[in-house]
Amino acid sequence: MTMRRFIEEMRERGLVDEIVEPVSTRFEAAQMAAKTDRILLFRDCGGKPAVMNLTAGRPALAAALGAEEKDLVKRLADASYSGRLNLMGTLEMHPVDLSEIPIMTFFPKDGGPYITAGIVFSRSGEVENASIHRMMVVGNDRVAARLVEGRHTDVMHREALAAGVRLPIAVVIGTHPAVTFASCTRVPEGKELAFAAELMGGELPVWECANGVLVPDAEIVLEGYIGTERAEEGPFVDITGTYDFERIQPVIEFTGMHTKPDPIYHSILPGGNEHKLLMGVPYEPRIYKAVAGVTSVRNVVLTTGGCGYLHAVVQIRKNTQGDGKNAIMAAFAAHTSLKHVVVVDEDINPFDMGDVEYAIATRVRGDRDLMVIAGVRGSSLDPCREGDGTNVKIGVDATMVLGEEEKFVRARWDA
Structure with missing residues (x-):
């Protein structure tokens, strides 16, 4: 070919x-x-x-x-x-x-x-x-x-x-x-x-x-x-x-x-x-395999709006309440240039940024679901990085609380 x-x-x-x-x-x-x-x-x-x-x-x-x-x-x-x-x-x-x-x-x-x-x-x-x-x-x-x-x-x-x-x-x-x-x-x-x-x-x-x-x-x-x-x-x-x-x-x-x-x-x-x-997609399987080591991963997308490199959406099936945060840490470890990670449930389409924003709007509480990590290595391509190459990373656990799924059921004509 x-x-x-x-x-x-x-x-x-x-x-x-x-x-x-x-x-x-x-x-x-x-x-x-x-x-x-x-x-x-x-x-x-x-x-x-x-x-x-x-x-x-x-x-x-x-x-x-x-x-x-x-x-x-x-x-x-x-x-x-x-x-x-x-x-x-x-x-x-x-x-x-x-x-x-x-x-x-x-x-x-x-x-x-x-x-x-x-x-x-x-x-x-x-x-x-x-x-x-x-x-x-x-x-x-x-x-x-x-x-x-x-x-x-x-x-x-x-x-x-x-x-x-x-x-x-x-x-x-x-x-x-x-x-x-x-x-x-x-x-x-x-x-x-x-x-x-x-x-x-x-x-x-x-x-x-x-x-x-x-x-x-x-x-x-x-x-x-x-x-x-x-x-x-x-x-x-x-x-x-x-x-x-x-x-x-x-x-x-x-x-x-x-x-x-x-x-x-x-x-x-x-x-x-x-x-x-071409910059981002090769890192998606690395993140996928890393997250698979801590929970049931379904998909990984490095988003176009995140320059194809700095933002990831990770779709998982939660098995325990801490899986969202474990997935965040695994993603950061697999791709050290990542700046922001959002973890979503199986019912959220990780390719649809409107759907991802919906998950953030309806499933995130800032005092409970945000991880802020300061003073860590960031991407050399990020204009926000410090002179020593460090940056601040944020993980967002936009998944439903286990045991409370009924509160988050979305109205659908096919269900």
């Missing part, structure tokens, strides 16, 4: 808007993507084909991962990361020219054009990592990549430099969204491609680049290395819709480029719903 085939499947479901008139890569494409969750297929974006909002809605993401929307979290929680890779051969490369790609500038204060849906595959010995990094164009064959300190790509890069070599990498753009999702997920070391293969039915074709890095099918593959060169990167809009500051970051030098005929460039809107879903 390829990205092109996925787009056609979504077109058959009526989820794709095709834009035939010319669209600028500077702000215009981003503004159009910000107004909808539908997949936008541009036929002329800076003179080239491009797609945005590929998985900006949960229906499209669930379809990409082979699940029903309501069952997605449980399916992901049961993953074994056991898919197989099928080596198809080597990729032929041609000289790199980033101007051939419709790389976008999204907001007025952006440091420059940014690759936002590029998956960086890096290899050290037998271990291959895959993760998404924002990459700002700094030359016709170079980008400055934001490598978060302590994450796997950063660790592998530092180890390579310590050994006196450059880190071989390949940037993949325009692959099946299951591969993109797997690359955004915290998995056992080196298991991103195996996870993608599992999500796609058990097997994934891969090709080898000249530098030894394995890559899946994609519209564009950029082969290269991360060495000692560094450059200024930023500003850039992050998941909260606010600007991240400028940093000095490692430079990726590209040495080869492979494209399909008339390639479709995939771009993710910074702070848009696709960005939020």
